[in-house]
Amino acid sequence: MTTVTQQLDIAKIRRDFPILNETINGKPLVYLDNAATTQKPRQVLDALTGYYEHYNANIHRGIHHLAEKATSAFEASRRRIQAFLNARLSEEIIFTYGSTDGINLVAQAYGRAFLKAGDEIIISTMEHHSNIVPWQMLCEEKGCILKVIPISEEGELRMEEYEKLLSERTKFVSVVHVSNALGTINPVAQIVEKAHAVGAKVLLDGAQASSHLSIDVQALDCDFYVFSLHKLYGPTGMGVLYGKKELLDAMPPYRGGGEMIKEVTFEKTTYNELPYKFEAGTPNIADVVAARTALDYVDELGKEAIAEHEHQLLRYATDALEAIEGLRIIGRAKEKIGVLSFVMEGIHHQDIGVLLDQQGIAIRTGHHCTQPMMQRFGIPGTSRASFSVYNTMEEVDSLVRGLHKVKKMLG
Amino acid sequence: MSINEIQDELISDFELFDDWESKYEYIIDLGKQLPPLEEQYKTEENIIKGCQSRVWLHTYLEGDKLHFAADSDAIIVRGLVSMLVKVLSGHTPEAIAKADLYFLERIGLHQHLAQTRSNGLASMVKQMKHYAIAYQAVD
Numbered sequence: 001m002t003t004v005t006q007q008l009d010i011a012k013i014r015r016d017f018p019i020l021n022e023t024i025n026g027k028p029l030v031y032l033d034n035a036a037t038t039q040k041p042r043q044v045l046d047a048l049t050g051y052y053e054h055y056n057a058n059i060h061r062g063i064h065h066l067a068e069k070a071t072s073a074f075e076a077s078r079r080r081i082q083a084f085l086n087a088r089l090s091e092e093i094i095f096t097y098g099s100t101d102g103i104n105l106v107a108q109a110y111g112r113a114f115l116k117a118g119d120e121i122i123i124s125t126m127e128h129h130s131n132i133v134p135w136q137m138l139c140e141e142k143g144c145i146l147k148v149i150p151i152s153e154e155g156e157l158r159m160e161e162y163e164k165l166l167s168e169r170t171k172f173v174s175v176v177h178v179s180n181a182l183g184t185i186n187p188v189a190q191i192v193e194k195a196h197a198v199g200a201k202v203l204l205d206g207a208q209a210s211s212h213l214s215i216d217v218q219a220l221d222c223d224f225y226v227f228s229l230h231k232l233y234g235p236t237g238m239g240v241l242y243g244k245k246e247l248l249d250a251m252p253p254y255r256g257g258g259e260m261i262k263e264v265t266f267e268k269t270t271y272n273e274l275p276y277k278f279e280a281g282t283p284n285i286a287d288v289v290a291a292r293t294a295l296d297y298v299d300e301l302g303k304e305a306i307a308e309h310e311h312q313l314l315r316y317a318t319d320a321l322e323a324i325e326g327l328r329i330i331g332r333a334k335e336k337i338g339v340l341s342f343v344m345e346g347i348h349h350q351d352i353g354v355l356l357d358q359q360g361i362a363i364r365t366g367h368h369c370t371q372p373m374m375q376r377f378g379i380p381g382t383s384r385a386s387f388s389v390y391n392t393m394e395e396v397d398s399l400v401r402g403l404h405k406v407k408k409m410l411g
Numbered sequence: 412m413s414i415n416e417i418q419d420e421l422i423s424d425f426e427l428f429d430d431w432e433s434k435y436e437y438i439i440d441l442g443k444q445l446p447p448l449e450e451q452y453k454t455e456e457n458i459i460k461g462c463q464s465r466v467w468l469h470t471y472l473e474g475d476k477l478h479f480a481a482d483s484d485a486i487i488v489r490g491l492v493s494m495l496v497k498v499l500s501g502h503t504p505e506a507i508a509k510a511d512l513y514f515l516e517r518i519g520l521h522q523h524l525a526q527t528r529s530n531g532l533a534s535m536v537k538q539m540k541h542y543a544i545a546y547q548a549v550d
Contacts, residue, residue: 025431348485350463354523355487358431366463380484381463409436410486 008305014390016041016297027360030395030402035180035208035339035386036364037230040294044234047293051286058282060259074285077292078275084295085225085242086216091274092248094241095283099207100130102226102241103174105278106203107134109254110224110247111172117143119171122200124149124157124186125376126179129369131205135174149175151376155182155331163194170200177209181368181384182331183314183339185213192222201247207231211388212310212337214303217242229287234294238287241278248274255280306389310338313387317396324403330382338387341368343379344403347410352383355406361399414506417498418514425518434518435487442490448482459531459538464488466531470542477504477546479539483531491515491523491532499539507543512536 014020017039022029031039051073057066059074075090082090096102115121121135121144139146147170149162157175173195178185192202203224206215210227217225224243230236243251253260253271257280262270271277298306317340321327326345344352353365366381367374374381385399412420428434452469459466464485471478479500483489498514499507515521524533 348464350485351487353463355435358435405432409432409439 008301008309008389010309010390010392013301014392016043017390018042018045020390024360024362025358030359030361030398032385032387032391032395032399033362033364034211034388034391035183035231035384037236038211038233038388039390040235041233041297043297044290044294047290048235048286051289056286059285060276070285070289073289073292074283077288080292080295081240084215085240086218087242088218089245092242092245094243094248094275094278095288096226096239096241097237097284098228098230098239099205099226100134100239102224102239103131103203103205104134105241105254106174106224106226106243107138109251109278110201111135111138111144112142113250113252115142115144115171118169119144120147120165120167120169121145122147122149122162122165122170122173122175122195124162124175125151126155126157126182126184126370126373127174127176128180128205128207129371130207131174131176132372135172144171145169148372151373154333155179155184156333157184157186157191159187159190162191166194166198166200168198170195170198172203173200174203174205176205176207177215178206178212178337179331179370180208180339181341181370181373181382182333183208183336183341183386184331184333185209185335185337188222189220192220196221208337208339211298212303212307223247229291229294232294233297234291235287238284238291245274248278253277253280257281259283301389307337309389310387310391313391313393313396314338314340316393317385317387317399320396320400321403324400324407326407327403330377330379339384340386341382341384343382344407347406349381349383351410352403352406355409356399356402359398359402359405361402363399414498414502414510418512418517421494421498421514422517438490438494438520439486440490441493442483442486442488445482445489445493445496448480452480453482459534461488461531461534464531466492466535468535468538470539472546475503476501477507477543481535488523488532491520492535495532495536495539504543504546508540508547510540 019039055066055069057070059071078093079090081093125148135146147165150158152158175191177188188204195202201223204222206225206227211232226241228239260272260277260280262272321342328343330341349365356363364384448467448469453467457467457469464483467482469480479496481492481496483492515524
């Protein structure tokens, strides 16, 4: 990280997000649920309406002006995402409806074709359900065996245990880049290298990482990478699967339909080339087009500057919350993004969520779709505040005041 | 008192509160006062799992009246559970089955019933009605 990062003008940034003017229960919205989804800047909203107002058309096969314009914007987005991930080729970028969809695509298209009974798949204790269930479904169908990397009390992967799990039976490793419930940044380059050493392929779930870290899929050398745009100031219902071309080429199609075919006869259908082979049906054109604007927005602010701001919020909030008696932070990894999970002694997380909501403060409570990890920590759930570029120290202060009120009311 | 009389009484209780704090403090108090459900009734059969909190519901018939006892692991849900029990418990299955629960909306707490996945409240109300209908059928 560079030592001098540009200081962001947060007040100016906040003006880009119309929703931040909302009042909740008569109080100004304090939105600290960014790990679930970020809010969208005006620029992205304008890109969405601009598409529908000026060049809405179905893409790729139309020969009229609007179809050409829409196609060209759609494919420009693909190249934009290629650059964002530093992928080698634009056809390595497959549009999906989100990270979950991308993982399912790989589990089904790669897994069913190339994994067999007795093959081992490694995931970790801190996976989101979306990186557990698709592999369990595959294991059930093919007789593969699921192995799980344990985590430490601090919420870090136990890398020595990971190494012990690896063997010539390991065929696939699928781990999260950054934990949604704890904020832990995993040593993914190392994970990939060790998996490749035994000949296993690797998928990285970048749902949380993509909005906070710079991602270079060539440097990471991962085989697959997934993320969702809605966590990155972009629209909902749109995500990306990156895959190495030789693997995507070798994989059979996942869904059948229009767009993904070359020629259809009742005797035999031939499939389209990459990336269209995996994009059956009319895609989510408007959201794909607006995704490009979201990435431009992020790059204009600068990912390092955003990360630095979020880091300051995390440090400030960690200190402030630790000072609250009876509050315990879950997840104390050395490398973390702006996610703060905590439990309060004798207080149910749902009560915390309800009473903060009354004060206009939006956080997330519960198991965060990571039930196995909550079992690991022996808790039913946590309360989680997660930060984004538009959050302020004053909002952290509001959270702290809110939590004191919760304590007072429930004490 | 009839179901509606109890509902009306709750509504007028809540009219005394002019801010959210006193309203929720009252609900929290109700939650604290609700006697815990005996462990023997906290069975897998009686549990209603929400995404965030759990609710247990025990049902029994005494004479011609249907009674409910319930519990939750979250205190605000417990307070709401306590109100639902207060309103519906001790009436005939017929009265419970056809009861129109308007009090939560009137006191501005209906969002807790709408959050179907996060707490078990909506499912609990459904379950109470199901029991009432089932006992009606037995008669």
